[in-house]
Amino acid sequence: xxxxxxxxxxxxxxxxxxxxxxxxxxxxxxxxxxxxxxxxxxxxxxxxxxxxxxxxxxxxxxxxxxxxxxxxxxxxxxxxxxxxxxxxxxxxxxxxxxxxxxxxxxxxxxxxxxxxxxxxxxxxxxxxxxxxxxxxxxxxxxxxxxxxxxxxxxxxxxxxxxxxxxxxxxxxxxxxxxxxxxxxxxxxxxxxxxxxxxxxxxxxxxxxxx
Numbered sequence: 001x002x003x004x005x006x007x008x009x010x011x012x013x014x015x016x017x018x019x020x021x022x023x024x025x026x027x028x029x030x031x032x033x034x035x036x037x038x039x040x041x042x043x044x045x046x047x048x049x050x051x052x053x054x055x056x057x058x059x060x061x062x063x064x065x066x067x068x069x070x071x072x073x074x075x076x077x078x079x080x081x082x083x084x085x086x087x088x089x090x091x092x093x094x095x096x097x098x099x100x101x102x103x104x105x106x107x108x109x110x111x112x113x114x115x116x117x118x119x120x121x122x123x124x125x126x127x128x129x130x131x132x133x134x135x136x137x138x139x140x141x142x143x144x145x146x147x148x149x150x151x152x153x154x155x156x157x158x159x160x161x162x163x164x165x166x167x168x169x170x171x172x173x174x175x176x177x178x179x180x181x182x183x184x185x186x187x188x189x190x191x192x193x194x195x196x197x198x199x200x201x202x203x204x205x206x207x208x209x210x
Contacts, residue, residue: 001153003169006153006166007171009152009153009154009206010179013152013203013206014175017183017186018182020182021185023185024177024181024182026040026048027049028043028048028055030055033107033108034064034065034100036128036132037108037115037125038058038059038068038093038096038097039051039052039055040124040128041089041092041093041120041125042054042055042080042089042093044089044120044122045084046083046084054080054081054082058079061075062076065097065098065101066106068097069097069101073090073094076090076093077090088120089120091119092118092119093120095120096119096120096121099117099119110136112130115130122160123141123160124141124142127139127180131177137173137174137177138176138177139163139164139167139168139179140177140184141164141167141180142184143187144188145163145183145184145187146160146163147193148184148186148187149163149166149167150208150209151207151208152203152208154166154167154170155167167179
């Protein structure tokens with residue numbers, strides 16, 4: 001499918017799915033950019049609901065970058081243990097907290113370059129923080145978005161950075177965040193990795209993997 005056709009398909013898909021998913025906020029609980037950054041790092045390869053069970057204690061005890069930077073590693077590991085790869089994540093959130101304090105005067109930076117320079121922060125995490133907290137359009141490629149984009153023929157790649165480029169090429173910049181949120185929610189609700197609910201899918205005419 002050529003880009004012109006993909007652009008038309010994406011417009012039609014969003015016209016159908018957009019009204020079904022009016023809520024576009026993250027599923028993670030947070031109160032500020034720092035909390036969203038840490039929560040999103042913890043959510044890598046881990047269910048959001050699990051992250052939401054550990055962050056209340058984490059942020060109650062270590063509410064800002066300086067506090068988390070100085071926190072005993074063992075205590076941080078204990079708190080985030082229910083998440084996957086908890087030892088690496090505990091190390092990363094302490095290290096990124098130190099970078100925020102030492103390089104950014106204690107404030108979460110608002111550029112993709114600065115965010116992705118931090119341990120454990122990839123473009124998905126960076127895009128989430130930029131779009132939600134700073135109003136910067138971003139294409140957020142997680143497992144749901146990746147799966148749905150391929151099944152609907154919007155990309156032929158399984159590589160996140162290529163998927164991001166493919167979607168950027170067929171959509172307007174100010175649509176990126178909405179496209180990300182809608183396709184993500186559709187993937188969670190209907191277009192599951194296993195046993196997608198094709199019988200109730202309203203965009204199955206676009207599906208390349210029926």
